[in-house]
Amino acid sequence: MQSPTPEELRIPVSGGDLAALRWPAAGGDGAGAATGASGTPPVLAVHGITANGLSFGAVAAHLAPHTAVVAPDLRGRGASGHLPGPYGLGAHVDDLVAVLDHLGVERAVLAGHSMGAFVSCLAAVRRPDRFAAALLVDGGYGLAAPPGTDIEAVIGPAMARLRMEFADRDAYRGFWRRHPAFGGELPEVVDAYIQRDLVGAEPHMHSPCVEEAVRTDGAQVLADAEVLGAVHRLPCPTRLLWARRGLLDEEPGLYTPETLTSLAEAGVPTEEVPGTNHYSLLFDPESARLVAERVRDLQRQSAGA
Template sequence: MNDITPVDADEYTVPVAGGGLAVTRWGDGPGAPVLAVHGITANGHSFARVAAALAVRGGPALHAPDLRGRGVSGGLPGPYGLAVHVDDLLAVLDHLGVERTVLVGHSMGAFVSCLAAVRHPDRIAGLLLVDGGHGLPIPPGTDIDTVLGPAMTRLRMTFASPDDYRAFWRRHPAFAGRWNTWADDHVMRDLTGEAPGLRSSCDETAVRVDGAQVLADEETLGAVHRLPVPARLLWAARGLGDEAPGLYTPERLAGLPASVSALELPDDNHYTPLFSSTAVLVAEQIHTLVQETVQVQGQL
């Protein structure tokens, strides 16, 4: 599973409300850099393998922030919420001097990406959504603990050493038999504090606020139905615990707008498309979307 050579990463900080947003850049290909938006308890390094695959294709650089309340941006204060993430993404584009580009979002990051496109169609040229962005049929009263129970429990746990945290993740049903150096890099970036009290960098309040909006916020859930830009959705056949079916099924995607094309990832669960060999497909989809949007903009 480690058939792609990693590319060098640079780290920089973007001034945002309350402090500095940590961003990782991979690659230096031509064109506007792609902005990658991670999931609710993840960090920007979840896109390292996608960035390496994109570089192999000669694609543009990929920039991935650690969203507010996660990773190296874990200490950024509230208010939280998806609209604040959108503002932070725009700050990154402004910092880079990028007028308009493609976003790729995984899980919650897909919802953030849709909201960014609706609110700022002049800045977002296209979207690649990975197992997220389209609302799910959630029973009334469902909260984030019900949906993300194991992940929420992890945020309150402490670990004696990095190896203990690594072992915790290797036992996770989504990663059992699928562990590799890409997943390891992402997990180690999440770890903060000092032994024996190491813990996840994710701020629980941020996760709760963001998660509530993904589950029930009208503007967030409606964004995918009002997209003013080209969009593609890659959906995993298996769920957060490697169970079948996953978050999406053909029936659940029946309400997806015809303007959003959908492609099943039959060998992946919710977590793995960015870490498995499917990352090559994700990179191909990004590269194709970039080329299509460049052509469209050239015709305007």
């Protein structure tokens, strides 16, 4: 399913303007595009640690006919790469609330991928008045990393990419084609996502992701007590989807059935998305459709609460 072209938004936040993408609900415009015909809460999509809002393009293609989807480029990433610190997941929560305020949205359903799932948990705990439900996509629950682990050891090539230069956009495509999680294939929705992550002039193009932002956020994902505890204190309907394979298409991925047992016992449903890795979970047509379905399930659940 081809993703429709989103609107580009600029939203005032601390230190400047946050970039965001909006896929309006069918027939909607402006603030009136905040909800679908059913009046369910709109979707606020929160991307991963070195990603950008277009990582949710394939999912938005399934959601946008029914409800608005807004996907910010988080502070220090994508078209928000210019925003200064302080970084950290609390700053992202403040920025998400600023997005809702700017759009005149009272409450939204969160969909967070990877680090964005940890941001979503923290947002739901800190601001239960603004967030009605949270779908966690391969993230949000503490990773089995030894104490003192550096985030670069977890995300590998994603961090190395931030220090690289590329002669042109085709060279950047070549980098991603060689990435084991993509297996040489770059569908249109993936190409749009990676091209949003490239700035500068030839032959010195580079990612706009700020390494300091990635390291600050990554340290909190791995070791901050409030961030790691948020998933156990969620005040709203929540579900975690997970991929058996990881960032490099390896097994196991970030989670296993065994590591997720305590989360399920705590009342947070977990669901494996078959045949996916950490990236393809969002981009594969069938898994993107499933992610969208689970978001809509949470919308209906929260609307009926």
